[in-house]
Amino acid sequence: MYLEFSEDEELFREAVREFSKRYIEPIWVEVDEKGRLPMDLIKRMGEQGLFAIPVSDEFGGVGGSLTMAAIATEEIAYHDPAVAIAVYALLQNGWPMALDQFGSDELKSMILPEVASGDAFFGIASTEAHGGSDVAGIKTFAEKVDGGWRVNGEKVYISGVREVLELPTGGGWFLVSKTGSRDYGHRNISAFALVPRWKGDVKDGFEPTVFEEIGRGGLSTGGFKLNNFVVDEKFLIGEEGKGFYYVMQGFNIARILVSAACIGSGRWALDQAKEWLTTRKLFQGRKLSSFQGINFKFAELYTELEAARLFTYRAARLADKIYIERKPGYKPQDLNVPVAMAKLKAPETAIRIYEEVLKWFGAYGYTKESNVYRGWLGTFSYVIGAEGGQNIMRIIIARDVLGKENIRS
């Protein structure tokens, strides 16, 4: 596929770049350092239409595409290489899009306009303490009661806990929970919109905590206990028992944007390196960039980044055909391998770039002043596992290419 953007996509990229230069670049270090996303920035991003981009305008979204959301995420991450702001934006595009695809009109018209305007957060709550990679093994259980569900369980490492508590409207998550039976497996998983706070106080039975992290300061990660938390039946997303299929599709969507964040941050790091390598001189006035040991590595990383970019936008274009244009003959499963390849490639490339760039910067790179380490720590969350661990990407590719039956031990 030849990667070419349309005129409106290019105009949009320029607009996001201008926005990011004006409002994000001047504060990204402070956001990372202080560990707080300014609420007025979130509001401004909402007004600029940077959330709910691939959500239909009927439900308050922008009516754009996932490719557009990837463009926005990449540009924001370039201007916020520590990625907290970029991740906030990507979550507010990916999971609202998943809700738009599978939720009821009632649910969508309640939640999506508030997310689009920046007044509410809507993320993903899947991971539990036993191991986030094993979604079929979740233990959170929703028991059917009159008019709804009573949910008990605990979720950990969930992005957006503090934001749900602090944003004007509040918000919640695309929650996956067992229903019907507690047995291991994916057929008894359902998806809900878990909304513990909406235009008022926190609902009973929701007990949040916020964790301290090593990077990506600004966007909170936390956990919560659900203690007889009552969910009205209108909050069930799609059909009961289909939650696993919905959440896997949601992960596919979100992973494309995760990859876009990593290439934006990686591109920033390479641009920093370019400036440094072509101006720093040693050994009697030779530019660092003149040493083959360095410029070969630069060339390799530059190539890897471009490859990751191609993977990412190819997956985004395919997702648009499936979910936005709804072209006949394209199925959600077609996305599995292209997305897994993008998510395998982009975060690892970003990390490799940071590890080299930090070394090229010498001791200066090891100081806080250089700020390069912030991008390293930020993007590292994505090789660790946010939106799916790297080995899970390998499993998906191996499973779909070699065949399920051939990878069982």
Add this chain to the structure above:
Amino acid sequence: MKILVPIKLSYDINQMKYDERTGEPILDAVPMIMGDMDRCAIEAALRLKESLGGTVEFLSIGSRDTHNKMMMDAYAMGCDKGYLIEVDNYKELNAYSVAYLISKFAEKYGPYDIIILGNTSQDTHSSIVPPAVSSLLSYSSAFGIDKINVEDGEYVFEATYEDGIYVFKLRPPMVISVTTEANTPRIPTLKDILRAKRMKYDILKPSDLDVELELARVNISSIKRFATPRRGEMIEVDSDEDVEKAVDRIVELLKEAEII
């Protein structure tokens, strides 16, 4: 109120590329954009429309292939109606020809209360077009404006020239040109861009304005980069004593270069 903003597709001077050997710019490789001052002109027009009502129209001269994105950009910012005068070799038009086309257009499609332009274009920087348009149309004018106020139906413009701040009070019809100090242009949202994508602009030929274009061409014989060779010297400073020495060295260097 009817406002016209003529806009130009200019070379992005931040992304100029030169042939290292000859110093000539490789113009085919330079992206083209709407200039910053033109963007401020649109913003000024939109703000006037928002406070006083009316319509904002925009006009460019060029070809559909190269100009389409900029036309979309102007619509995305919020303009109401766009026109493109199609001229194949638009890059060869001189400033007077451009002004002539604009004035002929304004005569036919106007009358306009205000024509707002960028003070200079991003690439050629002649500043000739705005005064030429105003004199061709015999509109009142003020140029290099960096502040706009409307007080009791009177338009008050401020411009900073070398010898001080000038205040102009004008009444329509008028032509003004703005600098980048005039405002911070709005950034179109994706919704604006998607809406703009569906909007059409009218395409005219110079002959529609009774203009014979053969007369108006200019050939640029040569463009070159004039680079001043730079000399750098690093002075390391670790103590107060070093500062003294550094100052002496700087003075010495400036004298050597005959700057002081």
